[in-house]
Amino acid sequence: xxxxxxxxxxxxxxxxxxxxxxxxxxxxxxxxxxxxxxxxxxxxxxxxxxxxxxxxxxxxxxxxxxxxxxxxxxxxxxxxxxxxxxxxxxxxxxxxxxxxxxxxxxxxxxxxxxxxxxxxxxxxxxxxxxxxxxxxxxxxxxxxxxxxxxxxxxxxxxxxxxxxxxxxxxxxxxxxxxxxxxxxxxxxxxxxxxxxxxxxxxxxxxxxxxxxxxxxxxxxxxxxxxxxxxxxxxxxxxxxxxxxxxxxxxxxxxxxxxxxxxxxxxxxxxxxxxxxxxxxxxxxxxxxxxxxxxxxxxxxxxxxxxxxxxxxxxxxxxxxxxxxxxxxxxxxxxxxxxxxxxxxxxxxxxxxxxxxxxxxxxxxxxxxxxxxxxxxxxxxxxxxxxxxxxxxxxxxxxxxxxxx
Amino acid sequence: xxxxxxxxxxxxxxxxxxxxxxxxxxxxxxxxxxxxxxxxxxxxxxxxxxxxxxxxxxxxxxxxxxxxxxxxxxxxxxxxxxxxxxxxxxxxxxxxxxxxxxxxxxxxxxxxxxxxxxxxxxxxxxxxxxxxxxxxxxxxxxxxxxxxxxxxxxxxxxxxxxxxxxxxxxxxxxxxxxxxxxxxxxxxxxxxxxxxxxxxxxxxxxxxxxxxxxxxxxxxxxxxxxxxxxxxxxxxxxxxxxxxxxxxxxxxx
Numbered sequence: 001x002x003x004x005x006x007x008x009x010x011x012x013x014x015x016x017x018x019x020x021x022x023x024x025x026x027x028x029x030x031x032x033x034x035x036x037x038x039x040x041x042x043x044x045x046x047x048x049x050x051x052x053x054x055x056x057x058x059x060x061x062x063x064x065x066x067x068x069x070x071x072x073x074x075x076x077x078x079x080x081x082x083x084x085x086x087x088x089x090x091x092x093x094x095x096x097x098x099x100x101x102x103x104x105x106x107x108x109x110x111x112x113x114x115x116x117x118x119x120x121x122x123x124x125x126x127x128x129x130x131x132x133x134x135x136x137x138x139x140x141x142x143x144x145x146x147x148x149x150x151x152x153x154x155x156x157x158x159x160x161x162x163x164x165x166x167x168x169x170x171x172x173x174x175x176x177x178x179x180x181x182x183x184x185x186x187x188x189x190x191x192x193x194x195x196x197x198x199x200x201x202x203x204x205x206x207x208x209x210x211x212x213x214x215x216x217x218x219x220x221x222x223x224x225x226x227x228x229x230x231x232x233x234x235x236x237x238x239x240x241x242x243x244x245x246x247x248x249x250x251x252x253x254x255x256x257x258x259x260x261x262x263x264x265x266x267x268x269x270x271x272x273x274x275x276x277x278x279x280x281x282x283x284x285x286x287x288x289x290x291x292x293x294x295x296x297x298x299x300x301x302x303x304x305x306x307x308x309x310x311x312x313x314x315x316x317x318x319x320x321x322x323x324x325x326x327x328x329x330x331x332x333x334x335x336x337x338x339x340x341x342x343x344x345x346x347x348x349x350x351x352x353x354x355x356x357x358x359x360x361x362x363x364x365x366x367x368x369x370x371x372x373x374x375x376x377x378x379x380x381x382x383x384x385x386x387x388x389x390x391x392x393x394x395x396x397x398x399x400x401x402x403x404x
Numbered sequence: 405x406x407x408x409x410x411x412x413x414x415x416x417x418x419x420x421x422x423x424x425x426x427x428x429x430x431x432x433x434x435x436x437x438x439x440x441x442x443x444x445x446x447x448x449x450x451x452x453x454x455x456x457x458x459x460x461x462x463x464x465x466x467x468x469x470x471x472x473x474x475x476x477x478x479x480x481x482x483x484x485x486x487x488x489x490x491x492x493x494x495x496x497x498x499x500x501x502x503x504x505x506x507x508x509x510x511x512x513x514x515x516x517x518x519x520x521x522x523x524x525x526x527x528x529x530x531x532x533x534x535x536x537x538x539x540x541x542x543x544x545x546x547x548x549x550x551x552x553x554x555x556x557x558x559x560x561x562x563x564x565x566x567x568x569x570x571x572x573x574x575x576x577x578x579x580x581x582x583x584x585x586x587x588x589x590x591x592x593x594x595x596x597x598x599x600x601x602x603x604x605x606x607x608x609x610x611x612x613x614x615x616x617x618x619x620x621x622x623x624x625x626x627x628x629x630x631x632x633x634x635x636x637x638x639x640x641x642x643x644x645x646x647x648x649x650x651x652x653x654x655x656x657x
Binding site: 003014310311313314315316317318319320321322323324397398401 | 457460462463482483486487489490491495497501502503505514515517518519525564568
């Protein structure tokens with residue numbers, strides 16, 4: 001076996017440029033597999049991280065159903081969760097430790113001579129806890145603020161920076177929203193950009209009562225954020241919410257829900273579905289380039305067999321069996337493709353961080369993808385090297401010796 | 405009496421190329437005993453190449469029987485033929501057929517790569533060196549064919565042919581690509597090996613080369629026309645001395 005390897009290595013070294021060019025197809029293919037899969041894994045890891053950053057043991061109730069009447073309205077397209085639903089949920093469902101509706105309004109807000117267009121979210125006093133917001137300065141508004149629809153707000157780091165400048169504590173300042181003066185009671189710590197490229201810190205949080213009354217005029221909620229006691233009660237709470245809301249919305253058995261309840265796992269699955277499609281797509285194209293690389297190997301091995309017909313004849317004459325010749329050429333092909341695979345993996349390791357650096361695309365190279373890539377490249381060598389090797393093994397020694 | 409190295413009984417070989425049937429050999433009966441040194445002669449088309457391929461176990465008879473050292477070659481499959489060649493036959497070709505860019509020693513080791521059971525690599529190297537010493541090339545063992553003269557390359561090929569201690573050394577026009585002096589030297593090596601008891605069969609079309617052998621078989625149209633012992637046998641040592649004298653004479657005049 002060692003002798004076979006040595007002979008194969010020598011044969012490949014003899015045509016070093018040709019060997020390299022042949023490997024190039026495999027190198028490109030394997031590198032794209034590595035990078036492609038790393039993009040998929042990276043994006044998934046990123047989504048998981050962002051969703052975890054939303055808070056712990058979270059459920060989101062969204063109004064509207066994704067496929068109502070065959071048309072996808074999208075969740076939240078028609079707010080239909082009433083304040084009564086919200087109160088009932090808080091009262092009747094066990095295991096809920098915090099809950100907050102979310103109503104949204106976009107508004108021009110101003111402070112001094114600065115102004116900005118921002119998303120104003122109306123939430124309850126639980127919201128900051130539920131979504132793991134922390135305070136850089138100041139604090140949360142109270143349940144009383146919510147009850148009375150007081151003119152108070154919490155301000156996100158980006159919005160504060162736009163209105164007041166960097167590192168200036170905005171707590172105690174007044175912003176004007178639709179000419180109503182609102183006092184800032186809390187300055188939120190930054191959370192960064194979410195997986196859709198949205199700046200989570202460009203935000204103003206107000207009591208939902210205030211938003212509904214002063215800004216949006218809504219009477220229904222788009223969504224509810226609910227925090228439950230612990231991971232083991234999530235599905236129970238989810239079921240209870242379903243039952244409660246179906247009952248309150250008077251949905252007949254067998255009819256579709258007009259809301260949905262998602263836990264974090266489901267949200268992560270939902271967003272990762274897109275990533276998976278992307279990974280499959282990249283994998284598909286990488287697979288094509290691997291096949292092309294394999295054909296390149298087959299082509300060169302066929303040329304090599306023809307060139308070395310006389311050598312094969314000599315080996316057969318002195319007693320090599322067909323199987324010995326087959327093994328020799330197969331080893332060369334596998335060596336070519338496996339070396340290409342190794343170089344491709346190296347290239348992938350080099351490219352993936354560049355992608356992250358210059359295009360801010362999260363990448364993560366998993367060990368399993370490396371092992372898979374290497375195995376695939378070796379298999380390509382066997383598959384595409386087999387036909388040329390068989391051709392060599394089947395040569396007639398007399399014809400091969402006579403070959404010029 | 406010992407087993408003949410070669411026993412051909414009514415050996416026939418017919419090639420079919422498309423519609424045409426070519427009867428290359430049309431019934432040859434021949435026996436070669438151990439220790440013989442036989443030249444098979446004939447013009448092209450006489451069937452001597454077919455004889456060569458068959459004696460070398462590269463091809464099987466169409467009909468008739470061929471026993472090599474008692475083994476019926478006609479009954480063997482491809483792999484068994486390969487093993488038989490490996491164990492019992494050493495080849496020497498007209499064009500040397502050494503592996504390029506491979507050292508003399510490694511060329512000589514080549515048949516042992518395919519020996520069953522496998523031979524340990526240290527023993528392979530030992531036997532290759534011994535075989536190279538036999539043809540006087542031990543000190544060139546690390547040279548590649550391109551660094552060797554034609555005569556030296558043919559000696560490497562002979563060393564390769566001998567390395568598995570075959571029953572038969574089979575040479576196909578071994579002097580065809582060599583000048584007259586080197587040819588005599590190569591024939592000298594064959595004579596020396598034959599004296600040590602090695603059986604040699606050689607195909608040639610050169611009459612004077614055939615005279616270094618002990619027995620000449622002449623073929624024409626696929627049949628043996630004559631088969632007799634060589635009279636006035638050339639001895640390589642004497643012929644070289646004569647050649648030296650002639651060359652000296654040319655320079656003197």
